[in-house]
Amino acid sequence: MIKIKYTTLSLFFAMAITLFFACKKTPEGPPIKTALVGGKMTISQVRSLFTGLNYTFTQDVSLYATVTMTDDYKTLYIRDQTGAIAVEQITAHGIYAGDSIRINLNGSILKLTGTASSLEIDSLDVSDSPTCKVVKLAVGRPTPPIPVTIAQLNQSASSITFHTILGSVASPQSIYDGQLVEIINTQFSFTDTSYFIPLSTTSTYVTPTHLLYDCGALNNIQLSLYSGTTDFLTQKVPATKSGSIVGAIGFYNGNLQITPRSFADLKYTQPRCGVDTLTQSFVNCYYDINFGNTFPGWNNLNTYGNFVWAAPSTIGGPPGYIGADNTNTTTARNVMWLITPPIQNSPTKNLQFQTMVTNWLPPFPQQLSVLISTNFEGTAASNNLYGQYNTTPSNPAIWYDITYKFTGIQNGSDSLSYFTNAGIGTGLNGAVMLNYPGSPLSGYTGTFYIAFRYTAHQYLDSSQVYAIQNVAIKD
Amino acid sequence: MKKNLLILFLSCFLALASASYAQTDSTTTPKSNDLTPASFNNSEHDTVRTIESGILPVFSTASSDLGGSNIQSQDVTALLGASRDVFIQANIMHFIVAGFQYRGYNSVNKTVMMNGVRLNSLETGIAGFSTFGGMNDVIRFMDQKTGLGSSRSTFGDVGGYFNLNVFASTFRKGLRVTYSEGNRIFKQRATATYSSGLLKNGWAFSVSGTVRYAAQGYVPGTWFQGFGLFAGADKKFSDKNTLSVVLFGAPITQARQAYETNEAFALAGDKHYNADWGFQNGVARNAVISKTNVPSLMLTDKIDLNDHSKLTVNAFGSYGRTSLTGLNYYGVPNPAPDYYQNMPSYYAPSSADANPTQFANLTQLWQNPANQQLNWDNMYQANASNMHTVTNVDGVPGATYTGKQSLYIVEEKRQDVRTGGYNGIYNTRLQNNIYLTVGTNGTISNTRYYKVVNDLLGGDYWLDYNQFGSSTTPNPQALQNNINDPNKLIKQGDVFGYDYNINVQRYELWGQAEKSFRKIDAYISATVNNTSFYRAGHMVNGLFPTTAGINGAPENGSSGGNSTVLDFLNYGVKGGITYKIDGHNYITINGAYITKPPLPTNAFLSAQTRNDEISGLASEQIFTGDISYNLRFRWLKGRITYYHTQINHQAWQRSYYDNDFKTSVNTAMTNVNQLNQGLELGLEGIVNKHVSIIxxxxxxxxxxxxxPSATISANNAVQLLATDRTVYWQNYHVGGMPEVASSLGVRYTSNKRWYAGVYFNYFANNYVTINPNRRTEEALAKYIITDQPVVNQILNQEKLPNAYTIDFMGGKSFRIKDGHQVNVTLMINNLTNNIFKNSGEEQLRYDDNTINEFPNKYKYSFGLTFMASVSYTFN
Incomplete structure (x- = not known):
């Protein structure tokens, strides 16, 4: 008879299993701080600590951020939900873009990088333990640049002046300061065909700067390369193209600048661009204005003589338009070019403007021409109209005369003292502007410039004064 | 009834197996004992004849045999555990492939003996397989106990003991010749054994020889060459006195395998990628070669004093050498292809040393298999072109030598072992039916640790400099490994680097009393032993330029002379009872409290350079117990056991090479406590006379x-890097083995002398061994709890994926004629070729800024392996 002590066996099982499975334990690990004594701050809060003098953190404070860019040397750019800021390491050590980090700010210094320049966190210790103040929480985090236009950047800029015991300190402000951005719809000046870093220099530790413009050249920002970059060596400025640029935004001497991470951040693959719509009344054209600032993107040049298009007070008329005058010239001839910003053409793009002539002098020569160019590079020059220039341009643009499409351009013979539409039709002041049938700009593709050229000869031509206003180029 | 029992058996198994799958997170340990049915009466121990039980001796199935950098890393105990116990059989046959260790005990907790003589090394605690590897025919007879239990030959240890009985007179007369073919560490094995039996003149002789060989082992770059020789003679002077002499040795040379990172395995596209070898002139050469040859001589006299008393005395001695080669280099990059700076990840975009060009280059280089291995030719070329002049050669001012200074060499770390001792055991049955055993033994071990130049790799000499010593101290002598022989030019075979002895003595007195009652068997044992050891430095290192005792130099801080003698008096008591419920049901309870001395290998801060011992060194304390329920039916047999073993005050020491410190850094801990507990179940159900389920x-x-507390030292620095640093190890897994192992098989035994069985095995809860430095306050000093996942990456212990294998075992015997028999056996492990990680370790070096810079390293199990044997026996 086989006997088995089921009760005993069951009791044994119960006891053994209970004993064993009752004790499931988890490692406690070493004690670890739950938080730094100073708590945590955001980048925005850190920025607010600056009141004109360097601020040294003397308490353990956490700052959580993601590294958006490094300059492969000591500078980091970090961002959080509240903003961005540059960080200067004591020595570079293994921190890279995409790293999610917690910084213990103790020992770091909040300061300006220079006069009227960006705010930064300086002297950050990232060396090996135990002095290291950076904890890398994750790597490979996405750090997409923030799309922005140059106009938005410029509009964001302001400045706060702190009055300290050491004097007044200007601290430029922008929500984009220290931020990794992608500036869209930009291009370099057509004339900026140089190398990013002059080939003549043997050192990469130079700070060449180049201006970047938006499509209408209405706004610009400075491009700055970080010291020591080798990525831009032997690279030329892509002046023939438009596109976008990725980089960190900062202030230097009060001006915004963008510092790209590498040459790959310059994505200039599209044809040069222009503004889609241009309207300029010249109502702000006053005496002694800064032409470039008041009319960004416009070029005011001459190819002969000393005169250029000028404000009304210069030419003796009321404000609100821009004019060209040959009076009192000391040169035999004056050829003045008022050139629009680049325009993005389209099949229905039209040009409208108004003209007025004063100092009517027979035989009332047509001194104002309208020209169009698709390869203007910043120096007006064309068909060698008079066989000579102040200086011969090395790379003259080709201009096509479309004056014939604007039969309404005054020539002084009507002795009108008010502006009239330059297009077909002869409406009086206040009359509806009429377009040339179809588009006066048809036949020209891509980006183009319109030039209003005033030509006067002291002896052969009369010296009538030509003025224009209400220029509009749009669909 | 049979059906009910089988249902019960399967229910129990499945219940526990289910629990093992359910418990997915960590923790727990093992220990204890096994009371096989044979131990229920105290008349005999579990003497196993493996051939009779149909169990093949399993040697060399464990892939771990190849790994590790320690010279004596191979453990024999798991290989010897043939037993009638169902659980132990499964342990031997099916669990080894996964690195399973019985109750999680490491080898130092298992006593291995031969003819009553303890073979465990006094320095390492381990009885190396290499001591008698391959001598299957003569070591198949043994007394053994797993876990606690009574023993009439030793006090034993918490993991039990094996006592190999190799008396020539006990071997059956006859010749046995065996040939085996397989695809494991070795591929061929041939063994021949002849035993005379007891001759009329009272003599008995037995001789056994074996050869094992693999030109190319299972793992690429590995090979194996093993010999074994056993010679035994007994002289029976009378019925009461037999003298026995045994000489045995097993020289083994084998090429090793390295642990690797996931990245290396992935780049090489091979789970058995091995970076330790490369081609030299088109011929594969492995840099890590281990050699073992420690022959032993043993003299035993068995004297029956009277009808109820006997005395066994032994005298024994061993003399031999173990060695391990490896690459060394001077002022040049580490040539190992898997060195972390040679891996693409070191330059990956997210790494601290990101370098896209290097990342791309290394990724490309790794695509070429030739670049995945050592480039011996490059090393030879580098040495050949390095002409250099040494001034003040051998400390002689003005003496110069110009020659090719080797930038790369193969060095050979050696341990020259000398061991001798005695053993005596007195057994008697007292009038009150108490069986009393008293034993005493003593062992002296002197082992010399040193290294020599194995191969200058085309160079003319090697300079015996501590190449990084001068960077840590203004001491001008710091560069010298031996200030008594400065600027020494090292030629092939010359000693350099370090040279010291570890001298150990151990004496023991133990006793045991057993008594059998009608319902209860009981025993109690006790031991008291004394262990003392010291280091004797033969070189005076420039960083520790004093010799103990000379000019008043103290032991600590000196590299020459003798260290303080460390002395430990230890004791142990154990006892157990077996309650015989009836003839089929038994309950057994064992318990023990044992203290053990720290191992000399763990006792010194940096034994290669100085005499200083670890502070806080103390004896281990082991509290252990188990309770078993045993079944012994015709149709069902087996047991279930709960065991619980607390081991306190252990010493722990590991070293690694640290680039930051430019030398080996040693982490030593004292007061390391661990708890091994768990359940064991082994059941065999007999379905019918042919089929059984196991x-x-x-x-x-x-x-x-x-x-515990840690002390961290660097070999080339006088100042300790850390002292009394608390390591927060509580509730971490010891790791290095699966904590859950299960097997379910069916076996068919034919009347026509053949058998076959298939076994499904499952392994779980295998954790990597952990790095203590990552579990300190200092490691987390800059972190706060929310710094995730980095804090968890530092603290969490990786658990390796669970795995399964399917094994087949079969065999047939042919009786040719009387006394002539042929046996054919076949064992196939891992039929489905399921290759899995069976071992892993955290690297001791780590970067707390980039924890993945030094990722965990692993070894994979073997895939499908087999061993087929045919043996011819003539009696």
Whole structure:
């Protein structure tokens, strides 16, 4: 008879299993701080600590951020939900873009990088333990640049002046300061065909700067390369193209600048661009204005003589338009070019403007021409109209005369003292502007410039004064 | 009834197996004992004849045999555990492939003996397989106990003991010749054994020889060459006195395998990628070669004093050498292809040393298999072109030598072993039916640790400099490994680097009393032993330029002379009872409290350079117990056991090479406590006379249970890097083995002398061994709790994926004529070729800024392996 002590066996099982499975334990690990004594701050809060003098953190404070860019040397750019800021390491050590980090700010210094320049966190210790103040929480985090236009950047800029015991300190402000951005719809000046870093220099530790413009050249920002970059060596400025640029935004001497991470951040693959719509009344054209600032993107040049298009007070008329005058010239001839910003053409793009002539002098020569160019590079020059220039341009643009499409351009013979539409039709002041049938700009593709050229000869031509206003180029 | 029993058996198995799958997170440990039915009466021990039980001796199935950098890393105990116990059988046959260790005990907790003589090394605690590897025919007879239990030959240890009985007179007369073919560490094995039996003149002789060989082992770059020789003679002077002499040795040379990172395995596209070898002139050469040859001589006299008393005395001695080669280099990059700076990840975009060009280059280089291995030719070329002049050669002012200074060499770390001792055991049955055993033994071990130049790789000499010593101290002598022989030019075979002895003595007195009652068997044992050891430095290192005792130099801080003698008096008591419920049901309870001395290998801060011992060194304390329920039916047999072993005050030491410190850094801990506990189940159900079902389950949990103190030192620095640093190890798994192992098989035994069985095995809860430095306050000093996942990456212990294998075992015997028999056996492990990680370790070096810079390293199990044997026996 086989006997088995089921009760005993069951009791044994119960006891053994209970004993064993009752004790499931988890490692406690070493004690670890739950938080730094100073708590945590955001980048925005850190920025607010600056009141004109360097601020040294003397308490353990956490700052959580993601590294958006490094300059492969000591500078980091970090961002959080509240903003961005540059960080200067004591020595570079293994921190890279995409790293999610917690910084213990103790020992770091909040300061300006220079006069009227960006705010930064300086002297950050990232060396090996135990002095290291950076904890890398994750790597490979996405750090997409923030799309922005140059106009938005410029509009964001302001400045706060702190009055300290050491004097007044200007601290430029922008929500984009220290931020990794992608500036869209930009291009370099057509004339900026140089190398990013002059080939003549043997050192990469130079700070060449180049201006970047938006499509209408209405706004610009400075491009700055970080010291020591080798990525831009032997690279030329892509002046023939438009596109976008990725980089960190900062202030230097009060001006915004963008510092790209590498040459790959310059994505200039599209044809040069222009503004889609241009309207300029010249109502702000006053005496002694800064032409470039008041009319960004416009070029005011001459190819002969000393005169250029000028404000009304210069030419003796009321404000609100821009004019060209040959009076009192000391040169035999004056050829003045008022050139629009680049325009993005389209099949229905039209040009409208108004003209007025004063100092009517027979035989009332047509001194104002309208020209169009698709390869203007910043120096007006064309068909060698008079066989000579102040200086011969090395790379003259080709201009096509479309004056014939604007039969309404005054020539002084009507002795009108008010502006009239330059297009077909002869409406009086206040009359509806009429377009040339179809588009006066048809036949020209891509980006183009319109030039209003005033030509006067002291002896052969009369010296009538030509003025224009209400220029509009749009669909 | 049979059906009910089988249902019960399967239910139990499945219940526990289910629990093992359900418990997905960590923790627990093992320990204890096994009371096989044979131990229920105290008349005999579990003497196993493996051939009779149909169990093949399993040697060399464990892939771990190849790994590790320690010279004596190979453990024999798991290989010897043939037993009638169902659980132990499964352990031997099916669990080894996964690196399973019985109750999580490491080898130092198992006593291995031969003819009553303890073979465990006094320095390492381990009895190396290499001591008698391959001598299957003569070591198949043994007394053994797993876990606690009574023994008439030793006090034993918590993991039990094996006592190989190799008396020539006990071997059956006859010749046995065996040939085996397989695809494991070795591929061929041939063994011949002849035993004379007891001759009329009272003599008995037995001779056995074996050869094992693999030109190319299972793992690329590995090979194996093993010999074994056993010679035994007994002289029976009278019925009461037999003198026995045994000489045995097993020289083994084998090429090793390295642990690797996931990245290396992935780049090489081989789970058995091995960076230790490369081609030299088109011929594969492995840099890590281990050699072992420690022959032993043993003299035993068995004297029956009277009808109820006997005395056994032994005298024994061993003399031999173990060695391990490896690459060394001077002022040049580490040539190992898997060195972390040679891996693409070191330059990956997210790494601290990101370098896209290097990342791309290394990624490309790794695509070429030739670049995945050592480039011996490059090393030879580098040495050949390095003409250099040494001034003040051998310390002689003005003496110069110009020659090719080797930038790369193969060095050979040696341990020259000398061991001798005695053993005596007195057994008697007292009038009150108490069986009394008293034993005493003593062992002296002197082992010389040193290294020599194995190969200058085309160079003319090697300079015996501590190449990084001068960077840590203004001491001008710091560069010298031996200030008594400065600027020494080292030629092939010359000693350099370090040279010292570890001298150990151990004496023991132990006793045991056993008594059998009608319902209860009981025993109690006790031991008291004394162990003392010291280091004797033969070189005076420039960083520690004093010799103890000379000019008043103290032991600590000196590299020459003798260290302080460390002396430990230890004791142990154990006892157990077996309650015989009836003839088929037994309950056994064992318990023990044992203290053990720290191992000399763990006792010194940096034995290669100085005499200083670890502070806080103390004897281990082991509290252990188990309770078993045993079944012995015709149709069902087996047991279930709960075991619980607390080991306190252990010493722990590991070293690694640290680029930051430019030398080996040693982390030593004292007061390391661990708890091994768990359940064991082994059941065999006999369905009918042909079919049986065998199930085994080990569900253990091996945990550290306290937070010990660590001392960290660098070989080339006088100042300690850290002292009394608390390591928060509590509740971490000891790791390095699966805590859960199970097997379920069916076996068919034919009347026509053949058998076959298939076994499904499952392994779980295998954790990597952990780095203590990552579990310190200092490691987390800059972190706060929310710094995730980095804090968890530092603290969490990786658990390797669970795995399964399917094994087949079969065999047939042919009786040719009387006395002539042919046996054919076949064992196939891992039929489905399921290759899995069976071992992993955290690297001791780590970067707390980039924890993945030094990722965990692993070894994979073997895939499908087989061993087929045919043996011819003539009696």
């Amino acid at each position: 199930g085994a389950l080990a569900y253990g949990q091996y945990l550290y249970t306290n937070n």
